[in-house]
Amino acid sequence: MIYIEDMCMTKKILLILTLLFAAALLPLCAVDIKMGSLFPEGTEWDRSLRRIAREWKEISNGRVRLKIYPNGIAGSEEDMVRKMRFGQLDSAVLTSIGMNKIVSDSLVLSLPFLVQNEEELDFAIEELTPMFDDDFSEKGFEVLLWSKSGWINFFSSKEIQGPDNLRKTTMSVSPGEQDMIEAFEALDFKVYPLAVNDTLMGLQSGMIDTVYTAPMGAAAYQWFALAPNMNPLKVMPVIGGIVLSERAWKKIPKKYHEELKASIQSVKMDFQKETERLNAEAMNVMRKNGLVELELSEQDEKAWYDLFSGDYWFIVGPDKPVSREVFNEVNSRLEAFRNNQ
Numbered sequence: 001m002i003y004i005e006d007m008c009m010t011k012k013i014l015l016i017l018t019l020l021f022a023a024a025l026l027p028l029c030a031v032d033i034k035m036g037s038l039f040p041e042g043t044e045w046d047r048s049l050r051r052i053a054r055e056w057k058e059i060s061n062g063r064v065r066l067k068i069y070p071n072g073i074a075g076s077e078e079d080m081v082r083k084m085r086f087g088q089l090d091s092a093v094l095t096s097i098g099m100n101k102i103v104s105d106s107l108v109l110s111l112p113f114l115v116q117n118e119e120e121l122d123f124a125i126e127e128l129t130p131m132f133d134d135d136f137s138e139k140g141f142e143v144l145l146w147s148k149s150g151w152i153n154f155f156s157s158k159e160i161q162g163p164d165n166l167r168k169t170t171m172s173v174s175p176g177e178q179d180m181i182e183a184f185e186a187l188d189f190k191v192y193p194l195a196v197n198d199t200l201m202g203l204q205s206g207m208i209d210t211v212y213t214a215p216m217g218a219a220a221y222q223w224f225a226l227a228p229n230m231n232p233l234k235v236m237p238v239i240g241g242i243v244l245s246e247r248a249w250k251k252i253p254k255k256y257h258e259e260l261k262a263s264i265q266s267v268k269m270d271f272q273k274e275t276e277r278l279n280a281e282a283m284n285v286m287r288k289n290g291l292v293e294l295e296l297s298e299q300d301e302k303a304w305y306d307l308f309s310g311d312y313w314f315i316v317g318p319d320k321p322v323s324r325e326v327f328n329e330v331n332s333r334l335e336a337f338r339n340n341q
Contacts, residue, residue, distance in 0.1 A: 031251045033066045033244070035091040036074030036083070044274040046070050048267040049093070055263040060256045066091075077101065078176045085140065090248035095149070095240040097176050102243070103135040104321040107179060108330050110236050111315065111322075113308040115334065121148055121237045123337050128330055129239075142249040144264045145242040149275045151234040155218050155227040156210040157203070159292075162300045163187075163307050171210040172199050179321040186314035187307065196221065203227060214238055216275070219282035229292045233304055238275075 033056075039045040046068070053066035074080050074089055077098030083089035092098065096110040108114070109128065115121050129146040136143050160166045167188055173181050175193040184191045194202045202208040203226040211223050212235060218224040242264060252260065283291075311317075316327045 030062065031060075031064050031248070033064060033090045033248055033252075034069065034074075035066060035093070035242075036069045036072075036080040036089050037093040038072045038077070039070050039093065041070040045271060048270045048274075052264055052267060056260055059259045059263060060252075064252055064256065064260065076176060084243070084245045087245070087247060089245075091144075091242065091244040093240070093242050095238060097174065099239075099241055099243075100179065100321065101176075102139050102141055103132055104179070105135060105323055105326045106132045107315070108322045108327055109239050111308070111312055112236050113233075113305055114312075114331065115237050116234070116338075119341065120334060120337065121239075124237070124334070125239070127337075128333060129241075131326075131329070136243065137246065140246045141243045142246055143241055143243055144261055145268060147240055147242075147268050147271050149238040149240060149271065150214045150216070150279050152212050152214055152236045152238060153218075153233070154210060154212050154231040154235060155224055156229045156231075157227050158209060159229050159294060160210065160231050161294055161296050162303045164303075166210065169210040170208045171212065172202055172208045173212075179315060183315040199223060200226070214279060215286065216278040216282040219285050224286050224291055225289070228286075228290050229294055230286075231294055232296065233301065 035049065037046065037049060039049070049068050049070075053068060056064045056066050069089075074083060074092070077092070077094050078101055080089055080092040080094070081098055081101045084092060096107065100107045100110075106129075109124055115124050125146055125148055129143075133143050154160055154166065154171075156166075156169055158165065158169055160169065167190070170190045170192050171184065172194045173184065173191045175195060181191050181193060192202065192208050194208065199208070199211060200221060200223060203211070203223060209227065211218065211227055213221075213223065215230075218227070218230075224230070249257075287293075312322070312327060314320075316322045317324050
């Protein structure tokens with residue numbers, strides 16, 4: 001009887017030890033990746049990210065678990081970059097604002113009027129963005145995806161056909177875009193740092209009368225109601241990406257790296273199609289509700305391109321965000337592409 005009881009006790013102990021051993025191994029086998037996003041929960045963009053999470057789990061046989069934090073839960077882009085550096089967050093979906101916080105030279109792709117049309121933008125995404133990947137790696141980040149998200153226009157309560165018109169207004173700029181604030185000020189534009197959530201109040205109070213944003217932003221935040229005059233020129237492209245800290249990337253077994261990257265690349269077209277749809281929808285809504293699409297003369301257009309042509313001294317050079325070497329290479333390759341079209 002005592003022998004049987006001892007055997008039962010031994011089995012129980014072995015079972016408990018087995019469970020404890022398995023529990024101890026679980027963190028070593030599974031890698032939890034926390035990804036921050038500003039995308040509203042339930043949108044097509046958010047659903048695409050959740051699809052990636054499912055695919056990563058399948059590809060890795062459950063060893064890589066991607067947790068999405070939408071709606072800006074993880075903070076602003078600047079907050080997310082900081083949290084990734086400190087290991088509080090592993091990955092983030094960023095616009096050029098966040099990407100530039102990591103590698104300032106990448107701002108070159110968002111310089112006003114440098115990239116001038118959709119064909120050049122596609123060329124920039126496919127051929128020029130890879131030149132920054134090593135720079136991101138040196139800063140401790142792996143770029144999983146570069147993507148485009150439309151174009152920026154000026155919207156104002158006043159008619160802003162040319163640069164001189166714009167100088168008579170006060171423009172809202174995100175506090176996180178210090179480089180752009182300094183660049184605009186160097187060109188004698190008046191700017192006022194305002195967070196996105198404070199911009200409508202700024203328009204209502206008269207603190208500002210101009211914003212620069214994509215059409216879907218002007219419509220979604222109702223800015224166009226107070227700034228209905230839209231300059232039709234595409235000022236700059238919206239370029240962003242998905243990055244992962246090198247710390248987290250190295251935790252994932254190398255045998256999964258290629259497939260995981262391919263999976264995340266598959267959402268690039270989803271992002272772009274949804275952006276195009278939302279911008280087109282936004283334009284239709286705004287046109288029905290008082291949007292004024294300004295007509296520009298050849299002289300107006302020339303004034304814009306002349307202002308932002310040349311060497312971009314206000315943002316390129318020693319002690320500037322973009323190095324002269326990087327600018328020259330990007331500009332040269334864009335001109336070569338342009339001349340071959």
